[in-house]
Amino acid sequence: MQFISKDIEQYVLDHTTPLPSHLEELVEFTFDNMDIPKMICGPIEGMLLQFLVWISGAHQVLELGTFTGFSSQMMAAALPTDGKITTCEISETNANTARHYYGKSEYGNKIDVRLGPALQTLDSLNGPFDLIFIDADKTNYPRYYQKAVDLLSPKGVIVIDNVLWGGRVLDPKDEDSIAIAQVNELVKNDSRVDHVLLPIRDGVMLIKHKSTK
Numbered sequence: 001m002q003f004i005s006k007d008i009e010q011y012v013l014d015h016t017t018p019l020p021s022h023l024e025e026l027v028e029f030t031f032d033n034m035d036i037p038k039m040i041c042g043p044i045e046g047m048l049l050q051f052l053v054w055i056s057g058a059h060q061v062l063e064l065g066t067f068t069g070f071s072s073q074m075m076a077a078a079l080p081t082d083g084k085i086t087t088c089e090i091s092e093t094n095a096n097t098a099r100h101y102y103g104k105s106e107y108g109n110k111i112d113v114r115l116g117p118a119l120q121t122l123d124s125l126n127g128p129f130d131l132i133f134i135d136a137d138k139t140n141y142p143r144y145y146q147k148a149v150d151l152l153s154p155k156g157v158i159v160i161d162n163v164l165w166g167g168r169v170l171d172p173k174d175e176d177s178i179a180i181a182q183v184n185e186l187v188k189n190d191s192r193v194d195h196v197l198l199p200i201r202d203g204v205m206l207i208k209h210k211s212t213k
């Protein structure tokens with residue numbers, strides 16, 4: 001399901017900072033060579049992630065789901081000099097592709113790819129992380145969320161991608177849709193957090209610890 005018209009999406013794109021040439025190259029490579037290129041979050045959401053890192057002043061970022069490294073590169077560009085991104089990827093091919101393109105970026109040395117199932121990697125991390133971007137396999141989203149809340153710094157933000165899942169969350173039937181609908185309910189009923197679901201691209205949920213005085 002396309003939530004906004006193609007014309008409006010193009011207009012939004014035309015009024016968003018264009019990608020640097022090495023990321024244009026990465027997007028082109030992804031669409032030419034990967035089986036499911038649309039897994040890439042794209043320039044609009046990528047720029048949103050970059051803004052979130054910038055506004056929050058995040059130093060430590062955790063990403064679940066590297067793919068070809070587009071979103072991690074967008075975030076890395078807004079990190080302070082001592083900032084770091086840890087990104088988890090299960091596919092060695094994807095991890096190697098991402099590393100290759102990190103090598104072409106002046107920010108690539110800030111990104112550390114952890115190869116393996118994200119749930120296992122999460123158990124080996126101490127945190128805290130200032131921004132956690134959840135964008136790996138959908139069936140584990142509820143587990144990723146629970147672990148992410150424990151690893152989040154007091155002023156940190158969790159970003160969950162694809163929370164509308166093409167509209168299928170309205171009537172979830174398959175495993176992925178059910179897991180995404182579940183994580184949305186978990187967040188909604190979690191008294192520890194504040195959250196907003198933005199209808200950007202396939203739905204982006206922002207979550208933070210509840211504000212206290």
Ligand SMILES: C[S@@+](CC[C@H](N)C(=O)[O-])C[C@H]1O[C@@H](n2cnc3c(N)ncnc32)[C@H](O)[C@@H]1O
Pocket residue numbers: 039040041042064065066067068069070071072088089090091094116117118119135136137
């Ligand atoms: C939607 S893509 C990530 C897109 C990336 N964040 C971007 O916007 O450029 C999801 C990625 O998660 C990886 N993945 C799937 N299951 C995983 C798991 N259990 N642990 C870690 N990574 C996993 C996939 O191989 C794929 O590369």
